[in-house]
Amino acid sequence: MHAQTKDLTPIKGIRYYYPPDDAVLVFKDEKERIPYGGMPLPLLEEDFAKLEGEPSYDVVGRGIYQALRSNPDCILCDKYAALLRDAYPHYLAELASNAIMIDSKDVEVPYLDRKIACLKVLALLEPQNPALPLEIGRVFLDRGMRLSALHLSTVSIYRAEHFLNRAHTLAPDDRNINRYLGEAYYLLGKYDEAVGFWRKAAATDEPEAERLQERIDRIGAGKVPLIPPVDYLEAIGAAFACNQTGDYEESIAILQDILMDPVFSEEFPIPEIHCIIGKGFTALDMPKYAEAEFRQALVMDPTHEEARALLATIAAA
Structure with a gap:
């Protein structure tokens, strides 16, 4: 029989399995082994219902992949992402491919949410890569401006600010980060902060420099919206x-x-x-x-x- 189970982060279609302390994931014709004892594992409900003993390699992979795609901020997300990287590289390749495909066309808000989830999983594995929080922030900005999701604009823009600030901490001189961070602050009505970031972007981004300077000058002249x-x-x-x-x-x-x-x-x-x-x-x-x-x-x-x-x-x- 399987070990004790209980719900952790609620995720639709997922149940959690508690393995024994000495549980080991075996794969590649038993040539690779990764201990995972004591860590609750998310499993698909249908796999959990059929479980007898420890879950198989495929069952573990399916559950972790679905859990991270559904909620990349779930409890133990960093450990699940590491297990996905070490034992299921094909799932990571699929995540990256999905993010690229979604970016290649004009898509609706649910697809933007899927892209954000994919990027968040990848960011768990590359916490020092500024390109990932930059892209997450950029997608949140896009989401905040979509007509079908304007009722969520405040949440989306604040999430954009959060991730763009994370990217800025990693690469403070990156012109794209400064440009998008300035946009987020402008949308939030924080005009002085927006000017600071746009000045940095204009100094290193000639194609955008003239347009950014025009917006900086307008703010300097007090030509800003009456409310954020x-x-x-x-x-x-x-x-x-x-x-x-x-x-x-x-x-x-x-x-x-x-x-x-x-x-x-x-x-x-x-x-x-x-x-x-x-x-x-x-x-x-x-x-x-x-x-x-x-x-x-x-x-x-x-x-x-x-x-x-x-x-x-x-x-x-």
Whole structure:
């Protein structure tokens, strides 16, 4: 019979197995052995249900791999990652491959979350590699700006700041780290910190230097949003949710208030704001106002297909 079991970090589809103190993982035709006694192991629920005695090499690998992919911050994550590295290098290769594949196309937020999980596992094994927390921070920034996840912008941007600061500690002169860290601080409304990092980035990044200097000058002249940009992003997410639930007047009011801040509107041109306002006016039977909003969306993005289709619908009515 297997040893005592109990739940540790709750992970969907995972049960924990407690091996005996002298447990050893045997693989490569019994040529390799790794002791793992006393360390609770995450196993897939279906494997746990069939368990008789100690789990096999394949069972251990499947469980650890799934646990780390589901929650790379789980208890004993560093030990699980080390075991994956030493005994299951093919799983690490799969993690790296997944991260690369996800980066190669425009993907939805759940795929960004998968990439973050993959990168976190790899970072457990290379804690001194600044490229990994840099990439995790960059993906969190991307996540925080996605229209479908604006209600989580604050959490995402603060997570980006955390990982980018970790990368900065490892490589303080890296221009990409300084550029993205400045962006995170700008979104959080910490403009002095943003200027400091952008100055470092501009000094070593000629292609971006002019644009960064323009933003630095704007901050120096006091041209900053009235409230931290991340708060506006959260408000946009709330307005989009109001539109979906039929609270059109509230949605329009929130978005129009945001558009009254000219600095935010210029720094973050979002044609979807005008689309949502236009949809609200359409639902409220105010077609002229809706038409003006759809046209404004097309001014901002002439290729915006939804705005063009909605405008055509009004014209045909």
